[in-house]
Amino acid sequence: MLRLIGRRLLLMVPTLILVSILIFALAEVLPGDVGRSILGPYATDQQVKILNKELGADRPLYERYASWAGGFVTGDWGDSLLLKVPVFPTVMKALGNSLVLAGFALLIIVPVSVLLGVYAGLRKDSFLDRGITISTLSMTVIPEFVSGVILLYIFAVWLKWLPVTAMPPEGAPFVDRFYYLILPAIPLMFLELGYIARMARVGTVQVLAMPYIRTAVLKGLPRRRVIFGHVLRNAMVPTVTVIGSQVGWLIGGLVVIETLFVYPGIGKLMVDAAQTHDVVMLEASVLMVAVIYMVSNLLADIVVALLNPRIRMGG
C-alpha cells in the first residue's frame, strides 16, 4: 500500500503543473488586464500601458509563466499585484480559515448524514425512510445563499442567539471560533446531507441484500453485531468516497457562504483574484485547493482500502 501511496503522491506533481498552466492560460482569456484592474475603468490607455509594462504584464505568456513558476517552486510566491501583500501568508491564512470551517462542517455533516442514511437503509420503504429521503433531498435543493440569509435573519437578527459573522473578535479564545461557525455550517449541512445520507442509505440497502449478511443473520448473530460488524463497514465504502470528493469543494468552493458570513476563506480569495487578474494570488490559491483535493481523495481511498481490503488502490 505504501508503494501505491507513493505513486499517487508522485502523480500529484504533473497534475499540479498542468493545473498551473491551465490557470495561467485561462486567466489570459478573462476580459481586461491587470493594469486596468489596478487603475480602474477611468484610467487612460497610456496609463494602463505604462503600468502593464512596469508589472511585466506585457510580456509573452510563456515568459510570465516561467518567471512565476521559477519563483513559486523556489519558495518566492511573490506579492499580490492588486493588494501589494505577500501571497504566501495571505493564501495560507485563508486556507487555514477554510480548513477550520470545512473541518467543523464535516464534524456535523458526516455523523448526522451517515446516521440518517443508515437508519433509512435499515428501514427501507418505511415511513421513516421516505421521510428522511424526502426531507434531506428538499434541504439539498435550497441554495446556500437562501438558507444562509434565512438562518441569519432568524438566529442573528431576530433571536440574536448566534453571531451575524463567522469570525470572532480579535483575541477571542480559539474555541469561540466554533460558536461563530455554527450558523455557516448549517447551510453546508443542508447541502451535503441529502447527498451523503443517500449514499449511506444505498450502501446499507445493497449490503443488507448480500448473501453474507443473510448468512450472518441465519447464523443467529445479534442484530447489533450484524449491523456494526458487517453492514456498516461495507456500506461505508461508497459514502467515504463521496465524502472525500466533497472535501475539496468544502474548502475551495464556499464562496457564497464566505461572502454571506464575511469569512476570509480561500474561496473568496480565489474569486477576487480571478476577477482582478491577480494571477500570482490566483495560482497559489488554486494550487493549494488542488493539493487539498488530491490529498483528501487519497485519504478517502486509503480509508476505503482499510474498510475493504479486497479493493486495491490505483487499480
Next chain:
Amino acid sequence: MASDQYRRDYAHHLIEQVNKGHMTRRQLLVRASVFGFSASAAGSLLAACGGSSSSSTSPAASASGAPAPVMGGTLKAILPPSITDLDPVTIYDQGGIVLISQFCEYLIDLDNKNGLKPKLALSWSPNTDASVWTFKLREGVMFSDGSPFEAEDVVATLERLVDPKSGSAALAALAGILSPGGTKAVDAATVEFTLDKPFADFPYLVCASSYNTVMLPRTYKGDWVKNPVGTGPWTLKEYVAKQKCTAVKKPDYWGKDDAGNQLPYLDQVDWILVQDESAANLQLQSGAIDLQQQTVFQGSQALFADPNLRVDIYPGSGIREVAFNMQKAPWKDNKPLRQAVAYCLDRDAINKALYDGRSNLGYDTFWEPTVFPGSPTPSPRAQDYDKAKQLLTDAGLANGTDITLTFSKYLENPQFAQLIQAQCEPAGIKVKLEQLSYDAYYAGESNVTPWLNAAMTITEWGSRPTPGVFAQAMLLPTSTWSSSHWDNKDFTDTFNQYMATSDEASRTDLATKASGIQQDDTPILLAFYITQLRTQKKNVFGVQGPGSFYCDLSMAYMTTA
C-alpha cells in the same frame, strides 16, 4: 492675478444678481463658496441682499434636536473593501476612497449639500477670467509623519496627479484643465494654479469630490499602507486588505469644533470591510454595526423600516448615463431617433421602480435645478408615444426599428435596461439587451472597450458637484470618457464660455443655451439623479459630508443607546 478688489467686486455682483432676481439665494451661496467666500462671508452677502440669511439645514445638522457631542467610544462602520491596494493616487472605488479620506485631507471640503467649505485651504480666488486660481493654505498643520504641510506639498501632490506615469486616477478629470508645471508655490502658505483654459468650477477639482486630490507630503513614495501619512483626524492602527481597517484618534489633530473642543470626538473607528450588500444589511439589522457609509437602495428596503436605524437621504447627483454612440448606426446623424427613445421613457415610473421614487428626475441635461441649484429649468420630457412615433416617422422608421443596449451586470443597470426595453416597445422600438460582466464592459483599450464603443450603453457615474464637471468629463470632443462621442461645436463653444465667465447673468444665459442644446440634440439620456443614502443607528450623530464616497467622522459621536 486674483485680488481682494476682484473678490469685493464679485461680492457686489452676487448681491446685485440676487436683488435683481437673476439668481436665487441658494445659488448665491453656491457661487460664493466656489469663489472662496467663507460660510460667514456668504451669510453676510445674503444679509446684504435683505431678508433672513438662514439656509436650510443639512440632514446631519437637521438632527437638530441632536444631543450634545459625547467624547470617546468606538464606532463600528461598514464599507465595501477596496479592490486594490490603498494608494491615494490610484484609488478609484468606494472602499479605497472612503478609507483614505479618513486619514488624509483635501484643500476644500464638501458639506452635506455638496457646498464647498475650507479645509486645508483657508480661501481661494480666481483672476478675472478664472484661468489662474490662488489658494491660501491653513498654517500650522502637520502631517502624521511630523513634517509641516506647506505649499510645496500641494505642488508635489498636484504634479503627481497630472503625471501619466503615476497611475493617477484623477488624470483624466484634470486633463485639459491643469497640466504638469501648472501648480506653483508662491510662498509656504500660498499656491497658484495656472490652468490650461479658464475653468470657473476649478475649486471642485481639488475638493473632496475629486477623490484623489488628498494632500500628501512631497516625500510620498507610493507606499501608503506601509507608511500611512496624512493630515487627517485619524491614524492607521491596522489594515487587513478586504477585511478590516482600524483608525485611532490623532490626539494633536489641528481641527476643533465651534466650542473649541478637540476633534475628533470618537477614540476609534473600526471599519468592517464587507462586499456583499445583503451581508452588510444583516449586520446593520443585527446591531453589530453602527454606521453604513453609503446604502444602496435596491435590496436595502428593510433598513427603512428598522426601528433601530436612521436612514439619511442626501441630494446626490449620481447618474446612469444612457449614451447613443454618435459614431455608429443607427444614432449617427439621427436626432429624431434619439429623441424618440427619450420620449418613450416614463421617468417617474423608472424612479419609482428603481428607487421607490426617492431620486430626482432628469430630462437629458446636466443643468437640473433640483440637483444643481441655480441651473436653468429644462423642458420636462414626459412619456409621449404619439410624439415618439412621429419622430420615428421623421427618421424614416415608421414601422419601428431594432436597437441594442449594452450594459454591465452591476448595481441596478439590468433592471434599468429592462425598463427601457419595456417602455420603448409600444412605440415600435425593439430593444435587444446585451448584458456583460462588469469586467467585460470596461475591458480593453479605449478604441475597443464596450463602454466607449458599443452603439448604446448604460454607464454608472457617481455624484459630481456641478453640471460643468459632468459635461467636461463626457460631452466634449476632448472628453476622455465620452460614450456618445458627441461633437457639437455650438455646445462646446457655449460650454467653454460658460466655464470662463464669472458674471452670473451671463453664466445663467450660457447655461440655458448649453442645456437647451444638450437636451435637443440628446446625445445621452439622463432619466434620474440618484439620491444618496446613509444608514446609522439612532444614537449616532455628526457624520459629515454628502452620502457619496466621502464622509468625515471627525465630528461623529455616539450617545448611549
